Amino acid sequence: MGEFELIRQYFAAASCAQAGEGVALGIGDDCALLELPAGEQLAVSTDTLVAEVHFPESADPFLLAQRGLGVSVSDLAAMGATPIGFTLALTLPRAEPTWLQAFACGLDRMAQACAVRLIGGDTSRGPLSLTLTVFGRVPCGRALTRSGARVGDLLCVGGELGDGAGALPLVLGQRQAPAAIAEPLLARYWSPQPQLALGQALRGKATAALDISDGLLADCGHIAAASGVALLIEQARLPLSTALLALLGTSGACDCALSGGDDYLLAFTLPPEHLADLQAQGWPIHVIGRAEAGAGVQLLDQRGQRITPQARGYQHFGSDGD
Amino acid sequence: MGEFELIRQYFAAASCAQAGEGVALGIGDDCALLELPAGEQLAVSTDTLVAEVHFPESADPFLLAQRGLGVSVSDLAAMGATPIGFTLALTLPRAEPTWLQAFACGLDRMAQACAVRLIGGDTSRGPLSLTLTVFGRVPCGRALTRSGARVGDLLCVGGELGDGAGALPLVLGQRQAPAAIAEPLLARYWSPQPQLALGQALRGKATAALDISDGLLADCGHIAAASGVALLIEQARLPLSTALLALLGTSGACDCALSGGDDYLLAFTLPPEHLADLQAQGWPIHVIGRAEAGAGVQLLDQRGQRITPQARGYQHFGSDGD
Incomplete structure (x- = not known):
């Protein structure tokens, strides 16, 4: 043998x-x-x-x-x-x-x-x-796909964004941080917790969903394209962890949240009438924007200006690893 | 992109x-x-x-x-x-x-x-x-597994054995052969035809089955172990192709058939009462031995002597590639 x-x-x-x-x-x-x-x-x-x-x-x-x-x-x-x-x-x-x-x-x-x-x-x-x-x-017929988002839906995520990308320099030994900052970020990188219960709770409620792996902007682009809508992300509403903010400051943390990958949290569109019930049940749902008529992803920046961001296509560990 | x-x-x-x-x-x-x-x-x-x-x-x-x-x-x-x-x-x-x-x-x-x-x-x-x-x-419950062979079953294969292994020196450019010999062997190597229809026809009839990938001896060993029987292979009954015999002679062809891998033909055990019907329907079934009480694989060689062969564990292209 x-x-x-x-x-x-x-x-x-x-x-x-x-x-x-x-x-x-x-x-x-x-x-x-x-x-x-x-x-x-x-x-x-x-x-x-x-x-x-x-x-x-x-x-x-x-x-x-x-x-x-x-x-x-x-x-x-x-x-x-x-x-x-x-x-x-x-x-x-x-x-x-x-x-x-x-x-x-x-x-x-x-x-x-x-x-x-x-x-x-x-x-x-x-x-x-x-x-x-x-x-x-x-x-049958209840799976959450990327193609059902409708104008007027809320754009939501299942937790704090950017921690996985923020952890990458720590993973690669390119940067050091105190344990109180490094540990929660490294845990998010090395031990992503699939949001299985949330996904199941969203069946019949969310109109489109995916897990964020390529970065919020790129992944929202996938929902927008598959559903034939535009998605508006309000930068001020991005949920950011204390550890990520402590490591990178607001601007760096926002960059990780928008363009970093490796979050493995759910992003989904939700008709507004379902929000209160789901939040009352304790699901970690953060509204970060909405679906509008049009195409692509737009960003409402901190100053309230609409910009069309360049999805930078997060490259995870290496370059173009896909 | x-x-x-x-x-x-x-x-x-x-x-x-x-x-x-x-x-x-x-x-x-x-x-x-x-x-x-x-x-x-x-x-x-x-x-x-x-x-x-x-x-x-x-x-x-x-x-x-x-x-x-x-x-x-x-x-x-x-x-x-x-x-x-x-x-x-x-x-x-x-x-x-x-x-x-x-x-x-x-x-x-x-x-x-x-x-x-x-x-x-x-x-x-x-x-x-x-x-x-x-x-x-x-x-449900009709899949062919490796574990159902019973004493008295016939041991059968779905076609001529050893062509894939015989083709390997040609694939690697270590050996040349006339087209009439090389082409059928190379076709068996590069274009294995999964025996899907035969597998489906054997449901409810064959008691155990697998596809030969590691070599007949090794794979029959898997059936014997999973089923708790011994399998006897009669060397004189091994079906060998004209091309393989022309390339390697009887002894070399038998070696390929027994220990060569890459056949991707079915090997299976069949209660004798099913044989005539299946052959009458035109399925390419070759009886090469039978299941007996005991364990492991035995070979009845050309001189009618029983030997316990060493399954050499065919290594496909490289060494221990698995």
Whole structure:
């Protein structure tokens, strides 16, 4: 048995590969088998992370696995889906037990947090990269897509923006900060928490949704284009964390919030009549603008002037990694 | 818009991304949405191919895409599933239009041959590799697994064995052969045809099945272990192609058939009472042995002697690529 066969068995034994609703057959055959309740659809998303493009090759394997799975499951949250399982295609130059054990632990941590189960995958020798494919279920016709925003809807986000991008210089060791500032930002970067419950609560209420990965401006551009509306963002209403403001000041924090990526919070459009009920239920919903007739994204700056921003297309860790 | 965003749009426009049963939402949102008919399960499999591990970096992109998708869909055939869709996570060092166009054409060719649709994916910059995740549907409880073989079942394969492994020296340019020999072998290597119809015909009849990817001995070992039986292979009954025999002679051809991988034909166990009907229907079924009480794989060699072969664990293109 080759060392890579051993790796497969190692993952198969991890607790994230045990039991789980909706999984009729897990790891070990030619295919896994998933079951869907009647009246539900399967949501599927695939993401690849490549060393030295999306993360430093020296990244802590626990944090890398945790972040990788969190980022992928965030796509399920953006559709209002309930997670079922995921596959992991892991390519690595060599099998190092310490690295693998930490990676499997990080995967397990996030899998348990998201109630999602490892159902299969592949392990190859080669340059370090991981491809995660996640599966969820959503009632037929109730998935949140990008295309339903209507003029008059409120533009909302699910939390404080920009922390992931603000953390990047800390991640790369290009900058230092006191623990009270660095820790919350690094936690947002390395342990993104997919807003699964919020996504599910928005089904039948939000008219369009996605998770912010490329930066607020770029991602709002996707909703605007798919829905055929313009989106106006009011800069003064951007929710910003104390830590980000302390690190970068108001202007730098706003830049991160608008053009930084790696937030993995939901952005969505909401007919105004649903706002009060959802906020009364305690959901973290921040109104940051509205949908108007037109196209593209506009920004109402701090002085109350409308400008058409250049979405700079956040490049995450490397350049044009996509 | 970055060049990698353009690549995504290129694939999204390919005909394999158009229309298709069971796909409620395709490329372009946070997730794709699949639908399953009532009473069916979803079969899922993931495979990664890494340059210089599973294929030469200089491989023809049309052939690479065709082969990659064929190999992945073969896992659906092994479960008796009907293909629905697939995702492609493509990592490549740079965006070369000629390479990409040929790759997309090869993908399209195999997608059409298998009636499977591109539903999503990811494109990254990095060392060349592809991860394909395929989706199919199968009636609940009718999937062919590896674990149901019973003592007395016949051991069968779906065609002539060893051609893929026999082609490898030709693929690598280590050996030359006349066109009449090289062409059929290279076709088997570069254009594996998943035995989807055979897999579906075997539902409710075969007791265990898989597709031969690691070599007959190794893969029969998987069925034997999962089912708790021994499998006896009669060497004299191995179906071998004229081209393979012409290239390697009987002994070399047998070696390829037993220990070579890359066949992507079905191997399965069949209660004897089903054989005549299936053969009368024209299915290419070759009986090569039987299931016995015990464990592991035994070989009845040309002289009628039982030996316990060492499954050499075929290494495909590189070493321990898995």
